[in-house]
Amino acid sequence: xxxxxxxxxxxxxxxxxxxxxxxxxxxxxxxxxxxxxxxxxxxxxxxxxxxxxxxxxxxxxxxxxxxxxxxxxxxxxxxxxxxxxxxxxxxxxxxxxxxxxxxxxxxxxxxxxxxxxxxxxxxxxxxxxxxxxxxxxxxxxxxxxxxxxxxxxxxxxxxxxxxxxxxxxxxxxxxxxxxxxxxxxxxxxxxxxxxxxxxxxxxxxxxxxxxxxxxxxxxxxxxxxxxxxxxxxxxxxxxxxxxxxxxxxxxxxxxxxxxxxxxxxxxxxxxxxxxxxxxxxxxxxxxxxxxxxxxxxxxxxxxxxxxxxxxxxxxxxxxxxxxxxxxxxxxxxxxxxxxxxxxxxxxxxxxxxx
Numbered sequence: 001x002x003x004x005x006x007x008x009x010x011x012x013x014x015x016x017x018x019x020x021x022x023x024x025x026x027x028x029x030x031x032x033x034x035x036x037x038x039x040x041x042x043x044x045x046x047x048x049x050x051x052x053x054x055x056x057x058x059x060x061x062x063x064x065x066x067x068x069x070x071x072x073x074x075x076x077x078x079x080x081x082x083x084x085x086x087x088x089x090x091x092x093x094x095x096x097x098x099x100x101x102x103x104x105x106x107x108x109x110x111x112x113x114x115x116x117x118x119x120x121x122x123x124x125x126x127x128x129x130x131x132x133x134x135x136x137x138x139x140x141x142x143x144x145x146x147x148x149x150x151x152x153x154x155x156x157x158x159x160x161x162x163x164x165x166x167x168x169x170x171x172x173x174x175x176x177x178x179x180x181x182x183x184x185x186x187x188x189x190x191x192x193x194x195x196x197x198x199x200x201x202x203x204x205x206x207x208x209x210x211x212x213x214x215x216x217x218x219x220x221x222x223x224x225x226x227x228x229x230x231x232x233x234x235x236x237x238x239x240x241x242x243x244x245x246x247x248x249x250x251x252x253x254x255x256x257x258x259x260x261x262x263x264x265x266x267x268x269x270x271x272x273x274x275x276x277x278x279x280x281x282x283x284x285x286x287x288x289x290x291x292x293x294x295x296x297x298x299x300x301x302x303x304x305x306x307x308x309x310x311x312x313x314x315x316x317x318x319x320x321x322x323x324x325x326x327x328x329x330x331x332x333x334x335x336x337x338x339x340x341x342x343x344x345x346x347x348x349x350x351x352x353x354x
Contacts, residue, residue, distance in 0.1 A: 021097065021115055021122040022148070024312075024335050029124060029148065031115055033096035036065075038113055038124045041338040048099065050126025051110035052077060052191055055340040067101050069109020069137075069223050073191060076219040088137065104128040105139030106292050107192025108225050114142050122146040123306065127339075129291070130298040133163050133196045135225065141305035148335060149303060151313040152293045153272055154321030160272070160295045167200030170288055173268065174204060178244030183262040187251035187269040190216045192292050194248050195227050197270060202228040206242045209233065210249035210258075239263040303330070315339040 023030050028040030028047075036046040043060035050056055050066075052073035057066075064083040066074060071085045086092060088111065091100045101111035106127040113124045121144040128150065132138045160166075170186070177184045188194045190213045198207055198217075207230045209217065214232040221227050231237055233247065239262040253259055254267050272291025294302060303311055303325070313321050314335040325332040 021117045021120055021146070022124070028337070029335070031094075031097060033117055034094040034099065034115070036094060039126060039339070048113055049074065050104065050113055050124065051107055053107070053127070053189075055338070056126055065099075067109045067111050069220070069225070070111070071109075072223040073109065073216060073219045076215060102142045103137035103140050105130060105132065105136050108136050108195070108220055109223070110136060110192075112142055114144065120145055122148070123308070124148045125150050125302075127152070127293055128302065129294045130301050131160065131163060131294075133199075133292070135196050135199050136192065136292070139302070141302065141307075143307045145308055146310040146312070147303060147306045147308035148312045148314060149299065150293065150315055150339070151299055151318055151321040152316035153291065153295050154299055154313065154317035154324075156296045158272065158275055158291075158295045159297060160289060160291060163200065166288055166290055167197075170197065170268075170270075171201050171204050173266075173286065173288075174201065174246050177266045178205060181243070181264060183239045183243075183245050183247060183265040185247045185249060185254060185259055185262065185265050185267045186288075187254045187267065187271075188213075188248055188290070190250055193270060193290060195220060195225070196292070197248060197290070198228045198230065199226075201246065204246070206231060206245040208237060208242055208245050208247045210247070210253055212250050213248050233261075239265065 027037060027042040027044055029038040036048055037044045038048045039050055039056040040047050041058060045062040047061040048065045049070055052070045057074045059078045064081055066085060068085045071083050075081060086101050088101055088103055091098050096117060098116045100114045102114060104110040104112045104126055106129055110126060112126060115122050123142050123144040125148060128139055130139050174184045188197050194213045195217060209230045209232055211232060214230060217227045217230060247262060251269055268286035268288060270288045270290040272289060272293060274287035274289045310331040311325055312333045312335045314337045318334045322332045322334050
């Protein structure tokens with residue numbers, strides 16, 4: 001088994017008295033007693049999936065297990081896969097461990113995965129946020145001994161405003177553009193953030209969607225999520241047919257010929273990275289600080305409420321966040337993964353050629 005296995009784990013955290021419930025390999029996070037992986041990035045026989053973003057739910061696995069909300073979007077993205085579902089809070093025995101899924105608050109259907117062996121509990125976060133957004137199932141703490149936590153925004157500079165405050169700002173921006181005879185084009189990732197924005201600004205005018213966004217909306221509607229009515233962009237759907245509309249598209253569609261069809265417009269990008277001045281300057285567009293990941297206070301709240309004494313951090317500001325955790329009395333380590341975190345530069349399902 002490649003990657004960081006038992007010997008290296010023991011060297012980092014000598015307090016471990018027995019083999020760990022989960023190990024870290026070159027394919028992903030592995031459970032030896034259950035013979036499954038969690039969000040593996042290389043093909044494996046059995047994969048438990050925290051959520052349907054493309055860096056966590058990849059093609060090629062023999063079998064998939066996830067929540068119903070994740071499953072329907074995953075099958076929309078990946079096609080026909082051998083998948084099963086588990087409702088939040090239910091348990092199943094897989095080999096020598098007990099597994100359950102718990103709301104992560106990241107995007108619809110997202111889950112933290114709890115793995116228990118003989119009373120020892122590990123939890124893998126996938127991605128999460130503590131604040132509610134009006135769409136994703138609210139995050140719930142899960143008591144555990146070891147927590148594998150993302151830390152995409154693991155620096156004190158990252159502190160999000162209330163969701164309602166940001167949505168009001170977006171509605172105001174949209175209204176100003178419409179009054180000036182312009183369409184508003186908002187870049188947001190097609191799973192989670194796009195739908196969260198729709199819910200937050202619903203009722204302020206017509207909302208048009210890029211095909212990649214609309215396909216995900218259709219899958220979520222089929223899963224029972226209350227996504228506002230939208231209009232897919234296609235022939236005859238543009239700035240003339242829907243003056244003053246809001247267009248929601250993948251970030252990679254901004255500034256392209258696809259976006260040019262709307263005529264006079266203003267573009268903006270919704271991302272947690274817009275908290276950094278350098279990112280705002282490089283993008284050269286308006287920006288709204290909207291993230292589906294925990295900010296600095298959220299990360300600390302989650303870790304405190306999980307009750308774990310041992311925390312592994314992955315993808316993001318891992319080194320400073322690990323050092324911070326050690327100053328707070330935690331045993332802490334870093335897990336090297338191939339997850340992209342919030343607002344990766346490329347989105348596999350963008351489909352900007354339409």
